[in-house]
Amino acid sequence: MDTTNLPISIEKVAKSRLSEVDFSKLNFGQIFSDHMFICDYKNGQWQDARIVPYGPFSVEPSLSVFHYGQTIFEGMKAYKDDRGEVFLFRPTENYARMNKSCKRMSMPEFPEELFDKALKTLVDLDRLWIQPGLGNALYLRPFMIATSAGVQANPSTEYRFMIITSPVQSYYKGGELKVKIADHYSRAANGGVGFAKTGGNYAGQFYPTALAKEEGYQQIIWTDDATHQKLEECGTMNVVIRIGDTLISPPPTERILDGVTRKSVFAVAEKLGIAIESRSITVTEVLEAASKGTLKEIFGCGTAAVISPVNAFSYEGKEYRLPDLEDSYAKRIKEFLLNIQYNKSEDPFGWRVRV
Numbered sequence: 001m002d003t004t005n006l007p008i009s010i011e012k013v014a015k016s017r018l019s020e021v022d023f024s025k026l027n028f029g030q031i032f033s034d035h036m037f038i039c040d041y042k043n044g045q046w047q048d049a050r051i052v053p054y055g056p057f058s059v060e061p062s063l064s065v066f067h068y069g070q071t072i073f074e075g076m077k078a079y080k081d082d083r084g085e086v087f088l089f090r091p092t093e094n095y096a097r098m099n100k101s102c103k104r105m106s107m108p109e110f111p112e113e114l115f116d117k118a119l120k121t122l123v124d125l126d127r128l129w130i131q132p133g134l135g136n137a138l139y140l141r142p143f144m145i146a147t148s149a150g151v152q153a154n155p156s157t158e159y160r161f162m163i164i165t166s167p168v169q170s171y172y173k174g175g176e177l178k179v180k181i182a183d184h185y186s187r188a189a190n191g192g193v194g195f196a197k198t199g200g201n202y203a204g205q206f207y208p209t210a211l212a213k214e215e216g217y218q219q220i221i222w223t224d225d226a227t228h229q230k231l232e233e234c235g236t237m238n239v240v241i242r243i244g245d246t247l248i249s250p251p252p253t254e255r256i257l258d259g260v261t262r263k264s265v266f267a268v269a270e271k272l273g274i275a276i277e278s279r280s281i282t283v284t285e286v287l288e289a290a291s292k293g294t295l296k297e298i299f300g301c302g303t304a305a306v307i308s309p310v311n312a313f314s315y316e317g318k319e320y321r322l323p324d325l326e327d328s329y330a331k332r333i334k335e336f337l338l339n340i341q342y343n344k345s346e347d348p349f350g351w352r353v354r355v
């Protein structure tokens with residue numbers, strides 16, 4: 001059976017929860033909109049595509065995902081402009097990456113047309129949950145879990161794909177972002193799953209990050225597992241370093257997640273005439289630049305926060321501060337990106353997708 005055009009049944013909520021939401025006091029990813037999308041994989045095919053009221057569902061305790069972590073997710077946003085039009089940002093990039101994650105985790109791919117239809121139908125149904133205004137968005141969380149019952153350590157034969165959505169404001173609010181450069185822990189290894197958006201990659205970060213927090217650092221800049229010399233990612237964001245007037249970011253490898261925001265930051269930088277280098281960069285190079293005064297900016301980039309400038313970092317117990325710049329590339333690029341996402345400017349790259 002061709003599942004690409006599976007019909008989606010829709011069961012609407014009897015009463016929307018929208019009026020109970022205080023949009024001025026949102027914590028990231030805590031409140032979910034009225035509806036969710038579900039599709040199940042059984043007997044080798046996707047079936048029963050449906051949109052239903054958001055809510056819990058019951059499963060067996062032996063469910064494969066609980067024991068062996070066969071799970072993947074994506075993160076994207078829907079934005080509203082001042083006229084109430086709703087847009088997605090480069091959704092096909094997320095789709096392609098999701099299937100890369102699925103392949104690595106031995107999970108079935110999800111059909112592209114169905115992904116596209118599910119996403120747009122769901123966002124359209126809950127479009128009142130999207131507030132206009134920069135920083136406001138509906139965070140979209142597609143994910144897939146292994147749903148076979150039984151504790152055999154084998155790939156599941158059954159899966160559930162879902163999309164849940166959550167109204168958000170910008171991710172990091174105010175305050176300084178101080179990060180610690182990892183000298184012992186790592187988030188990924190060669191031949192591993194670092195490039196996949198899979199649960200364990202994040203669970204493994206929680207403990208080292210909690211230790212860093214005790215020292216006063218909110219995030220870790222991950223370094224390569226073999227030498228702890230090459231910078232890899234900043235928390236759950238890609239990392240970009242400005243030395244002189246050049247932006248440098250380690251290229252996505254097996255160990256580094258191929259971020260849509262990172263890609264977009266580079267495209268915008270190029271358009272603005274800012275020099276970019278996609279190459280690996282070592283701690284030594286960063287420290288040398290810091291001592292020479294040529295280290296200008298470090299920032300993380302990802303869908304949730306777009307761009308998060310780092311104010312200070314620590315390495316082997318010593319703290320280094322980044323300068324407060326008038327002409328911050330992070331700020332310029334972020335503005336350019338937000339203007340595209342919120343339909344406040346032309347979209348020279350064709351990234352917006354109207355819902």
Ligand SMILES: *Cc1c(COP(=O)(O)O)cnc(C)c1O
Nearest residue numbers: 236237238257259260261302303
């Ligand atoms: C999701 C994610 C990113 C950012 O990817 P975007 O597509 O820009 O949101 C970067 N690093 C990790 C580890 C991630 O999980």
